[in-house]
Amino acid sequence: MLNKVIQDSLNINHAIDLEEDIHVFNSIKDLIKKHNLEEGDKLPSERKLSEKLGVSRNQIRSAVQKLEFYGIVKTMPQSGSVITGIGVPAINNMMKDVLELDAPDFKSLVETRIIIENAAVRLAAQRRTAKELEEIENAQLDFTRKILNNEPALIEDIKFHLTISKASGNKVLHGIMKLIAPDIIAHFNKEQVCDRTKAEKLINEHNDVLEAIRNQSVPEASESLNVHFTSLKNYLQNNN
């Protein structure tokens, strides 16, 4: 079983910094990376981690809770902790809490999104690799499929944009996009209407952006995204 593999590797790593929580935190994080633990995989139980790392269960709990706060794992009572796929959600709260980003300031959020994405799509058009292009295409396929099935496609929409920011080759830009994505989703989940004509329009706009990136045309990419964000910009206008 997977747990066995993990425990075996922990035996090798018995010379762990057992002093501070942060080290335990990093140990577990490294463990996740080292074994390529993916979405759905279970972490060893707290007791076993405690025993194998040679630290108290409290330290393990503390570290795991931090991981959960980051959204890296999701711990379920009386069951265990599993790796979550996309691990960004907590950062959202962090932004609100620590940077004192007041709740209803969606205008700033949308404004920033437009700025970031415009920069990202330009860089993506310049730098995208073949693999990244394929990822964007797949994201677009997922999006299209959802739309044509009349299912909610907001998540797939955002994922399309995230693959673009990833293709920008700028990790910070991509990180910022991941940072604000949950807020975007939360906001538009509330009010976005999804009638058919508008949905197909979105597909076409996405295709235009995709095509520009495929052709590595920076001006076209920027302009296509600009068109795609027309409604967003109207939203900004109407709330000034």
Place this chain on the structure above:
Amino acid sequence: MLNKVIQDSLNINHAIDLEEDIHVFNSIKDLIKKHNLEEGDKLPSERKLSEKLGVSRNQIRSAVQKLEFYGIVKTMPQSGSVITGIGVPAINNMMKDVLELDAPDFKSLVETRIIIENAAVRLAAQRRTAKELEEIENAQLDFTRKILNNEPALIEDIKFHLTISKASGNKVLHGIMKLIAPDIIAHFNKEQVCDRTKAEKLINEHNDVLEAIRNQSVPEASESLNVHFTSLKNYLQNNN
């Protein structure tokens, strides 16, 4: 079992789950605000907080540890937890952890900084209030003073730019700037030489930006910042 994992991975509303988990966290944060606790003030003891908030001491501990991880408080064994300044440095570490921003990716950082600041200075030129303009002027005065005294002025430099992003009126942009500022400082602290002629050139460039914001001229502001970032852009070129 499997169903559970699948359901959980499909659940994108992590925020809702988190909200209950971090209720105590927010309570303590509110308490800090409500009592106007400032830097150096001590937090009530864990036991008192436990009693006052009506939750177990474990929950309090968990929340306080999160606050410490954010750098909001610093807890000292057998003594107590004190409020630290604004906990931006901790955020910085967290960015590295969560966004997997590996050390030598300063190119992305600088690139992003240019993008963000260009957007910020344009917005600042449009929206700056009289008070914000004054803050920028004061920041520039501090910067100039340091330079003329031949003292290190990197912090004041960054602060000047932060007051501009603040004046943009976009809290998210400003937040992002605060987010990446420590990394920028850390990097340039290592290698930037500060000879006199270059320093005075920086003062003039800052003055140009300031003047453009004062005149509320968006093109001038953008162009002045562009000039100011010439060396940064060269840095990007040379590292491609």
Place this chain on the structure above:
DNA sequence: TTATGAAAACTGGTTTACCAAATTGGTTGT
């Protein structure tokens, strides 16, 4: 009145034991 110092109270950290939910694996009934 002030300085001293020891004890009492209080602090965060750790350990331990226990809880209830969830998983698991075997058993049983069909």
Place this chain on the structure above:
DNA sequence: ACAACCAATTTGGTAAACCAGTTTTCATAA
């Protein structure tokens, strides 16, 4: 052979007691 069921085990969560420093208190001596 298969499904339903049940009990033992394992899980994360909780609470209380204890530990080792720190801070406060206050009686006592200078």
